[in-house]
Amino acid sequence: MKGTPGAAVGKETGALRRVAREGRPFLRARRRVLLRLTGWSLVESAQTFVGGLAVARALDDGFLSDAPATGLLWLALAAVALIPALFATRGVFRELAELVEPLRDGLVRRAVARSLHTGSAAPAATARAVSQVTHQSEIARDGWAGLVLAARGFAFTAVGALAGLATLSPLLLAVVLPPLLLGAGLFLATLIPMGARQRVCLDLDEEYTAHAGQAAGALRDIAAAGAYGPMTERAATLTARQTRAARSLARWSAARLVALATAERLPPLLLPAAAPWLMRSGVTTGALVGAFTYLTVSLAPALNALLTAVGTVGGRLVVVLDRFTDGTTTADAATTADAATTGPAAKAPAERGTLPTGTTPRPRLPNAPRAELRAVSFAYGPHARPVLDRLDLVLRPGDRLAVVGPSGSGKSTLASVLAGVVAPTRGEVRWLGRPTADSDPTAVRTLLPQQPYVHTGTLRENLRYLRPDATAAEVAAAVTAVGLDALVARLGGLDAPLCPQHLSRGECQLVALARAHVATAPLLILDEATSHLDPAAEARAENALAARAETLVVIAHRLSSAGRARRVLVMDGTRTDLGTPAELLHRSALFRELSGHWGGIPERVADGRASHPDGTEARVGGT
Structure with a gap:
């Protein structure tokens, strides 16, 4: 039944496969953009690697070794590493626009082309088209931008941080990686249920929009027929269903906090607890402080941003993109929609029904009722x-x-x-x-x-x-x-x-x-x-x-x-x-x-x- 979590779970699994399948051609068409984005991100990851390592060396080789000048030089190196990272951030956002704007433009053109091609004026179809062109295309645009930023940031920050931890001491990875992997696993377990609840919320949003549009366009007839009661009752029912769906989504969001806490908060707590064992195993004080720097300054914020983006924005993005898939791929949405909006399909009647170009009417008897x-x-x-x-x-x-x-x-x-x-x-x-x-x-x-x-x-x-x-x-x-x-x-x-x-x-x-x-x-x-x-x-x-x-x-x-x-x-x-x-x-x-x-x-x-x-x-x- 549409609008229930049970039915939405199956839809969510299929939606993930469809969106992934259709997203691959979109990304392949923008390989050069992805390569440039990767290059700028590597520059950022170098700053992450240098930051924790410089703190560790400043302590071990400088301040704790009665060589403050050496310590200051290491800290100066960490500060200098920020300069190329600033330029890299500018380049990242420039390339991000090349990934985000074509997606939104293609989705809008696809929704308009589909609406003109079908020529449907049914309230549900009209509400869906309006919602896709305005609200849902913006959700896709913002969600895609946030997801790319978060995934890119975590991936390259993790590369720099984990490389720095391994350089300081491989034993640090033994303490840090288990809670990170456990929290990520718990988080992934919530993806499908969360996506299902988000799908229910979007279904109910479209249903309520269709009802409101029908009521607004029929106020005169509602008044003539005395249909205030049923229309109000229907609106109240839809509102109650939306409220229940929002509460269910909120409960899963609360469960996700456990996964976030495990991955983000637990490693910095385990590191001091394991400090005696680590120091007995040869890990220096500077290495411990450097590892703590990697966790708190770089890795934890990047992980939090990724899990939050995937859990909230990512789930809504999958649901929204799946609504735009009607036999044509996301990659060629722009070209397909362009052709549709400039070809005969674009000439479907605004006044709901004249004969478009290339349409042949059915044979009819001269005296048959029209x-x-x-x-x-x-x-x-x-x-x-x-x-x-x-x-x-x-x-x-x-x-x-x-x-x-x-x-x-x-x-x-x-x-x-x-x-x-x-x-x-x-x-x-x-x-x-x-x-x-x-x-x-x-x-x-x-x-x-x-x-x-x-x-x-x-x-x-x-x-x-x-x-x-x-x-x-x-x-x-x-x-x-x-x-x-x-x-x-x-x-x-x-x-x-x-x-x-x-x-x-x-x-x-x-x-x-x-x-x-x-x-x-x-x-x-x-x-x-x-x-x-x-x-x-x-x-x-x-x-x-x-x-x-x-x-x-x-x-x-x-x-x-x-x-x-x-x-x-x-x-x-x-x-x-x-x-x-x-x-x-x-x-x-x-x-x-x-x-x-x-x-x-x-x-x-x-x-x-x-x-x-x-x-x-x-x-x-x-x-």
Whole structure:
């Protein structure tokens, strides 16, 4: 079960193997950086070796032998050895940047490329992508830097210190090495359990982020459905699970202190205790003080830094890096992600669903329904009141449906369910006669939200964002169709630089509408995508897209959209009514009320003279 330590232990073992396997090519590609880092580290280790040895010789050959000048010369040598070490530290950090920054950049590009390639807008997938690009990539960057510094520091400090101890007396190693090895062994025994707990914490963090994102994006529908209780209960449950996981992680951290104390604190205590035996065996006073210097000044701090980094940062690093492994290696993350973010995969639709380059739509029958809702219900929790209740709807080629209703009535929820962004609680959504799970959403539907995406670049690049192979004629036709000519003239042409911050909200919506005109899937859903346009511009854009798309669904911002539609779905919570505008004016009190509040609908619709299908292919349930 996800989110439990038992399941996470097995994952942690496999993650260690996967990360190690994928990390080898990354390091091989940076052999020169590693060699330069090794060279600077050897300079540092020389200072460690000289430091303890100089203290020992200053005592034995100098101060304890009535030769203070000799003692001072040895101490001066230890001080001089610090100078190249300072330059070496500067070189270490310069080479460290060459190891750390490419890893973070590659991981960010990989997460972005994966998100664009899949085009998934499910809350969990969106939360995962956001967490990886922001929080998790920074964890990987900082963790990798800390681990490299700690591992390098301990390795070369240990080389210098152990070489110095062996030079002073091999017997010193017999006292120092056993507790060091014992503490390291105890520490290694905690790695897998600690990593498992850290994996649980990250799983729960992503789960809570997904829940919070879903709640934030559905506040209006939660209020309409009275789902405060279930949403709060779910948040409390996730918080409690996070608390338990954090406490379990803290207990293992406390157990790790025993290993740290054994490796770091025990050798300096054993050395004075073994001093009589060592001195009887020929170890000098200076050698003992030099050994103590190696332990306290060099070896113990380096060991503490290593064990702390591996135990905390290292465990989180393995968990995070494993989340980025989806068939491509860490070593080629940069090149793979670069190719993905500049190739066709990068052109996956920001508006959730138009046809990317190279995607061939499935063959479909001319009269097959473009979308169907079969007894669809949706609620934001098992005990929440449903927002949709047993709704049946069929949308055929040429259909133009407007969805109207008061704020909070579930219109945007219906758009999300129809577009496959959220799954219904009950019932089934079908596209082109197939279940949504068996269909490619990018080839079937486009959902334009109220807040459009416009990126820095040229206007032409924005319009061809969803279809890079669109011809100049297609782009020009879209500009004319939706009324973008004025913006093109103001900017100085399609290839003039465009800054989103310099556009009004209405102009941003026009750009998104023209983009949808360039590359329109069979089913086009506008979720108040014209809310910042004036009525004339809105009518022009809707008519242009209705002529372009096979089926158009408009979450209406103004009732005039209902007047242009062939059918209208009136939503008032779970109470719904479907019919032509003329029919609804006669039988729906809510539709007549909305017509009065929103400024009415055209007279030709009110008197029933508008052309429309008879609507017999659809039925609305849950009334």
